[in-house]
Amino acid sequence: MTTPARYWREIPQRYRYEGVKCKKSGQIFFPPRLICPEHKSDDFEKINLETQGKIVTYTVVRVAPPQFRDLVPYAVAIVELNDGARITAMIADCEPEEVKIDMPVRIEFRKIHQEGEAGIICYGYKCVPA
Amino acid sequence: MRDVAVIGIGINKWGELWEKSLREIFVEAALKAIEDAGVDHIDSMYVGNMSGGLFVGQEHIGALMADYLGVTPIPATRVESACASGGVAVRQAFIEIASGMSDIVLAGGVEKMLDVDTGEATLALATAADQEYEVYNGVTFPGLYAMIAHLHMQKYGTTSEQLAAVAVKNHRNGKLNPNAQFPFEVTVDQVLNSTMICDPLHLLDCSPITDGAAAVVLCPLEIASKFTGKQPVKITGVGQATDFLALHQRKDPSWLEAVEKAANTAYKMADKTPKDIDVCEVHDCFTIAEICVIEALGFAEKGKGGYMAASGRTAIDGEIPVNTSGGLKAKGHPVGATGTAQVIEIVEQLRGEAGDRQVKNARVGMTQNMGGSGASAVCHILEVV
Numbered sequence: 349m350t351t352p353a354r355y356w357r358e359i360p361q362r363y364r365y366e367g368v369k370c371k372k373s374g375q376i377f378f379p380p381r382l383i384c385p386e387h388k389s390d391d392f393e394k395i396n397l398e399t400q401g402k403i404v405t406y407t408v409v410r411v412a413p414p415q416f417r418d419l420v421p422y423a424v425a426i427v428e429l430n431d432g433a434r435i436t437a438m439i440a441d442c443e444p445e446e447v448k449i450d451m452p453v454r455i456e457f458r459k460i461h462q463e464g465e466a467g468i469i470c471y472g473y474k475c476v477p478a
Numbered sequence: 479m480r481d482v483a484v485i486g487i488g489i490n491k492w493g494e495l496w497e498k499s500l501r502e503i504f505v506e507a508a509l510k511a512i513e514d515a516g517v518d519h520i521d522s523m524y525v526g527n528m529s530g531g532l533f534v535g536q537e538h539i540g541a542l543m544a545d546y547l548g549v550t551p552i553p554a555t556r557v558e559s560a561c562a563s564g565g566v567a568v569r570q571a572f573i574e575i576a577s578g579m580s581d582i583v584l585a586g587g588v589e590k591m592l593d594v595d596t597g598e599a600t601l602a603l604a605t606a607a608d609q610e611y612e613v614y615n616g617v618t619f620p621g622l623y624a625m626i627a628h629l630h631m632q633k634y635g636t637t638s639e640q641l642a643a644v645a646v647k648n649h650r651n652g653k654l655n656p657n658a659q660f661p662f663e664v665t666v667d668q669v670l671n672s673t674m675i676c677d678p679l680h681l682l683d684c685s686p687i688t689d690g691a692a693a694v695v696l697c698p699l700e701i702a703s704k705f706t707g708k709q710p711v712k713i714t715g716v717g718q719a720t721d722f723l724a725l726h727q728r729k730d731p732s733w734l735e736a737v738e739k740a741a742n743t744a745y746k747m748a749d750k751t752p753k754d755i756d757v758c759e760v761h762d763c764f765t766i767a768e769i770c771v772i773e774a775l776g777f778a779e780k781g782k783g784g785y786m787a788a789s790g791r792t793a794i795d796g797e798i799p800v801n802t803s804g805g806l807k808a809k810g811h812p813v814g815a816t817g818t819a820q821v822i823e824i825v826e827q828l829r830g831e832a833g834d835r836q837v838k839n840a841r842v843g844m845t846q847n848m849g850g851s852g853a854s855a856v857c858h859i860l861e862v863v
Contacts, residue, residue: 359610362610379610379611404629404726404731405625405626405628405629405632405731405732406625406628407617407621407624407625407628407676407677407678407679408674408676408677409616409617409618409621409676410673410674410675410676410677411600411618411620411673411675411676412616412618413597413600413601413604413618414597414601416616417597419616422616424615424616424617424621424625425625426625426725426726426731427726434726434727435611435615435726436611436612436615436617436724436725436726437615438615438616449628449629449632460614460615460616470614472614472615473615474615
């Protein structure tokens with residue numbers, strides 16, 4: 349099964365890593381929201397997110413769906429960036445066993461997966477040890 | 479609001495049902511529920527189904543099931559709330575009767591998950607998570623609960639042995655359930671030595687992929703005795719809640735806030751507290767889920783769910799028996815049907831029909847069903863009248 353990812357490449361925040369800051373609450377959201385869940389305000393400013401952060405929690409995936417089968421075992425984590433935004437991302441450039449809660453990481457632009465041998469390449473963000 | 483009772487229940491053995499189609503397994507359960515209720519018609523029906531489209535290439539499940547149940551032209555609505563679909567279907571039926579809109583309503587759920595291979599099933603299940611911001615980045619469903627588990631371990635000292643205790647207890651109960659997919663016992667060592675799926679969750683920490691259906695018939699309490707000679711069971715509390723869909727958006731990913739909210743709504747409506755519950759069915763899609771749920775329901779203190787699970791206090795003869803049916807772990811987890819089947823187990827317990835699984839003097843029961851990594855939650859409290 350192919351993912352709908354081919355359409356998502358047109359969505360700006362995926363590649364530019366843009367979030368929004370609620371002018372009322374100061375909260376930062378990634379991906380951008382049209383309404384702040386806390387204050388119901390729609391007054392946001394566009395911001396570039398911090399690229400440094402740390403691991404909140406993680407797992408090592410050993411049984412993966414078809415598009416990631418070549419990568420197992422791989423680590424995936426919830427990462428909190430220094431501005432408070434949180435993302436789910438693969439942890440690359442280290443052994444999965446080295447991944448720990450509170451480990452400092454930074455975001456990089458990476459290839460996520462490819463739809464078969466000659467298929468479309470899907471890009472996005474991964475985190476690496478900082 | 480009118481008082482609402484469950485007057486009929488229908489379920490068959492769950493497992494790998496290669497020889498039957500989606501419609502057959504649902505209609506079999508529905509006919510059983512209708513017969514158990516003693517009604518000669520139904521006014522409306524709700525069918526919980528997570529992903530007929532991805533599992534068997536079939537949508538428009540409401541009309542299909544009404545058609546093959548032979549009840550057209552009654553209204554039939556398919557309910558989708560990921561793995562909470564079957565529980566939400568019961569809530570919809572409750573609302574329709576309580577409001578006075580209909581008298582006899584069938585609520586059920588069905589999923590046929592084994593017609594696709596494990597990889598495709600994994601993809602279908604993952605649609606309950608955030609496709610763009612979780613699944614795209616490589617996380618799987620076991621992966622989400624594994625991240626909850628790691629955080630719970632870090633914060634509260636929960637251990638893999640405590641997780642395994644949930645699987646051991648639920649398989650011990652499931653062995654006593656003739657409808658369970660995996661009615662056999664497992665040991666802590668077997669759980670800990672089973673294949674690692676997503677650290678720290680082993681294969682035997684995970685509920686299985688299952689074909690199955692379940693159905694109940696509801697009516698106003700005041701007319702329940704007209705139909706059935708059996709003990710009517712009153713639904714006294716209903717609660718449903720939502721949370722951020724993506725696990726990473728939640729302030730504390732190890733706390734199931736939607737479950738807490740849904741439970742509190744149900745407790746308030748029923749005028750009950752966690753101490754009043756005699757038996758409870760919870761959504762143990764993974765062993766860590768049962769641990770987090772018993773905390774969110776108020777049976778265990780925050781962070782103490784692992785200790786409680788390993789203490790024997792949630793066994794059939796414990797202070798609060800949890801998942802007497804075997805839970806999702808041993809009974810199976812046909813995602814759309816699970817929530818309805820939980821209500822069936824509680825009705826059997828309150829009627830005193832649970833056989834070897836019977837909890838002594840069970841008067842008040844509860845169900846807790848959730849979708850995704852906890853973004854949907856629905857609870858019911860049921861009582862002997």
